[in-house]
Amino acid sequence: MALPLSYNIRNVRVRWQVTLLAISGIALVVAVFSILLSMSAGFQTALRATGRPDNALIVQRGSASELTSGIRIDDRNTILADDRIARRPDGSPMASWEWVVVMSLPKVDNGGPTNVTLRAVTPQAFEVRGGIDVVEGKKFQPGLDEVIVGRKIMGRIEGLQIGKQVKYMDKRFTVVGVFESQGGAFESEIWGDYDVMGAMFQRGAGSNSVVVRMKDASQIPALDKWIRAQPQMQLQAVAEPKYYSDQAGPLAAILKGLAAFVAFVMGVGAVFGAMNTMYAIVASRTREIGTLRALGFSRFSILSSFVMESVVLATLAGAIGLLLAMPMNGFSTGTAQTQSFSEVAFSFRLTPQILITGMVFAAAMGLLGGLLPALRAARMPITRALRDA
Amino acid sequence: MSTMVSVQEVTKVYKRGSEELKVLDSLSLDVPEGEFVALMGPSGSGKTTLLNLIAGIDQPTSGAVVVGGRNIAVLSEGELAKWRSHSVGFIFQFYNLIPVLSAVENVELPLLLTKLSKKERRERALTALKVVGLADRSSHYPRQLSGGQEQRVAIARAIVTDPQVLVADEPTGDLDAKSAEEILKLMETLNQEFKKTIVMVTHDPRAADRAHVQRHLEKGVLQLR
Numbered sequence: 324m325a326l327p328l329s330y331n332i333r334n335v336r337v338r339w340q341v342t343l344l345a346i347s348g349i350a351l352v353v354a355v356f357s358i359l360l361s362m363s364a365g366f367q368t369a370l371r372a373t374g375r376p377d378n379a380l381i382v383q384r385g386s387a388s389e390l391t392s393g394i395r396i397d398d399r400n401t402i403l404a405d406d407r408i409a410r411r412p413d414g415s416p417m418a419s420w421e422w423v424v425v426m427s428l429p430k431v432d433n434g435g436p437t438n439v440t441l442r443a444v445t446p447q448a449f450e451v452r453g454g455i456d457v458v459e460g461k462k463f464q465p466g467l468d469e470v471i472v473g474r475k476i477m478g479r480i481e482g483l484q485i486g487k488q489v490k491y492m493d494k495r496f497t498v499v500g501v502f503e504s505q506g507g508a509f510e511s512e513i514w515g516d517y518d519v520m521g522a523m524f525q526r527g528a529g530s531n532s533v534v535v536r537m538k539d540a541s542q543i544p545a546l547d548k549w550i551r552a553q554p555q556m557q558l559q560a561v562a563e564p565k566y567y568s569d570q571a572g573p574l575a576a577i578l579k580g581l582a583a584f585v586a587f588v589m590g591v592g593a594v595f596g597a598m599n600t601m602y603a604i605v606a607s608r609t610r611e612i613g614t615l616r617a618l619g620f621s622r623f624s625i626l627s628s629f630v631m632e633s634v635v636l637a638t639l640a641g642a643i644g645l646l647l648a649m650p651m652n653g654f655s656t657g658t659a660q661t662q663s664f665s666e667v668a669f670s671f672r673l674t675p676q677i678l679i680t681g682m683v684f685a686a687a688m689g690l691l692g693g694l695l696p697a698l699r700a701a702r703m704p705i706t707r708a709l710r711d712a
Numbered sequence: 713m714s715t716m717v718s719v720q721e722v723t724k725v726y727k728r729g730s731e732e733l734k735v736l737d738s739l740s741l742d743v744p745e746g747e748f749v750a751l752m753g754p755s756g757s758g759k760t761t762l763l764n765l766i767a768g769i770d771q772p773t774s775g776a777v778v779v780g781g782r783n784i785a786v787l788s789e790g791e792l793a794k795w796r797s798h799s800v801g802f803i804f805q806f807y808n809l810i811p812v813l814s815a816v817e818n819v820e821l822p823l824l825l826t827k828l829s830k831k832e833r834r835e836r837a838l839t840a841l842k843v844v845g846l847a848d849r850s851s852h853y854p855r856q857l858s859g860g861q862e863q864r865v866a867i868a869r870a871i872v873t874d875p876q877v878l879v880a881d882e883p884t885g886d887l888d889a890k891s892a893e894e895i896l897k898l899m900e901t902l903n904q905e906f907k908k909t910i911v912m913v914t915h916d917p918r919a920a921d922r923a924h925v926q927r928h929l930e931k932g933v934l935q936l937r
């Protein structure tokens with residue numbers, strides 16, 4: 324029979340200071356680790372939630388974002404004549420052509436400037452893009468100097484409340500509404516009228532991008548192939564959700580890498596810290612271990628008793644760490660999206676997967692931290708352990 | 713009377729780096745059943761080493777150690793641990809009680825390695841405490857006991873599995889005269905009433921006088937007297 328559990332519990336209680344030290348170290352590591360992971364998960368969600376799968380986004384080949392893309396009106400008209408694009412009862416294609424620019428606006432927290440995407444759209448955009456809901460105020464009216472702002476950006480940028488005015492190129496636009504897009508990246512944008520802004524940008528009748536609704540989502544690759552075959556165009560068609568999640572790619576990857584790196588550095592530190600604590604605990608119990616073995620307890624039962632003690636402690640610490648990270652769940656923040664250099668707001672998301680990862684990480688730290696010193700103690704000759712002061 | 717402990721031509725060599733230290737040199741010793749032997753000798757002569765070999769917590773470099781008819785020098789690590797748990801009781805100079813466990817829990821510890829039920833274990837531990845006269849201290853922790861009381865708890869732990877052999881390494885070495893006297897009296901009782909075979913290492917001539925036989929060790933060799 325193994326050593327009784329009460330033996331571990333009493334030991335933990337008697338050595339509560341060192342135990343507390345080890346627990347808080349591991350809890351802290353797990354908290355930071357899971358917060359970083361939840362940041363990366365939230366960022367990916369923000370961009371993945373953008374767009375409908377049966378929409379194709381047409382942009383210039385080789386342009387990393389809509390900002391640097393350009394589509395001439397002739398090319399647009401050629402494409403919109405394609406049979407794979409959905410039509411309204413009156414025969415007009417379901418398509419939205421949009422201008423995209425970046426404007427610099429002051430942040431709420433420190434007044435510093437940040438880039439915000441300004442999108443000029445026709446009334447069709449609401450129909451084609453889909454999922455855009457004006458939740459406060461009203462839509463901008465075509466022909467007027469009005470804009471609506473995304474729900475997420477509204478709280479992060481100064482002066483975006485309904486009734487306030489934003490300035491772009493010496494022109495003032497009145498905020499008339501707030502919209503949501505089911506958590507997608509549009510909620511970090513400001514939208515205005517295509518004709519009003521197109522005139523202001525002096526870019527003529529083209530657009531940065533064109534979104535088309537497909538009759539059949541599976542036809543997007545075929546449309547893309549056909550567009551690429553047109554030598555005068557230099558364009559491509561990408562499924563809308565894929566386009567926006569690809570935009571997230573580099574930053575989400577960087578955040579993930581950062582999470583892994585920080586977790587590794589802190590994890591190594593914490594493992595050494597936990598190991599040090601366990602070493603100290605085990606070292607102070609060397610004679611006790613010698614006595615237990617002299618009484619007939621096997622190496623294995625002593626080893627498992629110590630390892631179990633540290634794994635249980637570490638798992639507890641992991642749970643505490645996750646509780647510490649919990650308040651961050653749903654917390655919204657923003658960051659510059661790497662491709663368009665404009666602010667994308669997103670929420671931290673503590674997914675079940677992250678919670679499991681955090682617990683496994685904590686248990687592994689406990690296993691390593693407990694196993695090595697316990698092995699040392701269990702392998703020592705009994706006679707030497709007994710002579711230990 | 714049969715032989716309980718038979719140490720035969722035992723040599724123990726400790727290696728420290730390239731240096732070899734011969735602590736026991738082809739030593740032989742027979743202890744008949746029911747005997748109370750005192751092992752004496754100068755510091756470093758190998759008394760503890762010999763005792764550890766008899767108790768099966770160390771193994772000889774060569775030779776045989778036969779206890780209760782079994783040569784324990786050839787047992788594996790695991791077999792030896794199992795053998796220790798029911799065949800021998802060890803009494804240490806510094807008691808070696810587990811500080812976080814109460815007196816009765818300390819005494820119960822060796823019984824965790826048996827198939828006894830929880831209730832039986834507790835009963836036996838209390839009986840052992842009664843034998844050493846500490847029934848009223850069963851829930852005390854080691855730090856709440858005097859040195860003499862701690863050693864008596866340790867003796868209760870040594871006898872709780874009812875082993876035939878008890879080994880004691882300077883059991884009175886850390887005690888005042890009065891407590892030492894009580895411990896020695898207790899060991900005499902265990903020898904006479906409970907028929908335990910006892911091998912005791914001691915520096916104290918008065919302690920040695922309690923034993924039936926005194927053997928002297930010098931530089932790893934038993935002296936003829």
Ligand SMILES: Nc1ncnc2c1ncn2[C@@H]1O[C@H](COP(=O)(O)OP(=O)(O)OP(=O)(O)O)[C@@H](O)[C@H]1O
Nearest residue numbers: 706707726728735754755756757758759760761762
């Ligand atoms: N594990 C070990 N490794 C190396 N040398 C050891 C080891 N154990 C004991 N020795 C050495 O063996 C010799 C005998 O030691 P032992 O403890 O048996 O002596 P002792 O007679 O019990 O002495 P004391 O009366 O001081 O307790 C000593 O020189 C000691 O340093």
Ligand SMILES: [Mg+2]
Nearest residue numbers: 759760761881
């Ligand atoms: Mg000694």
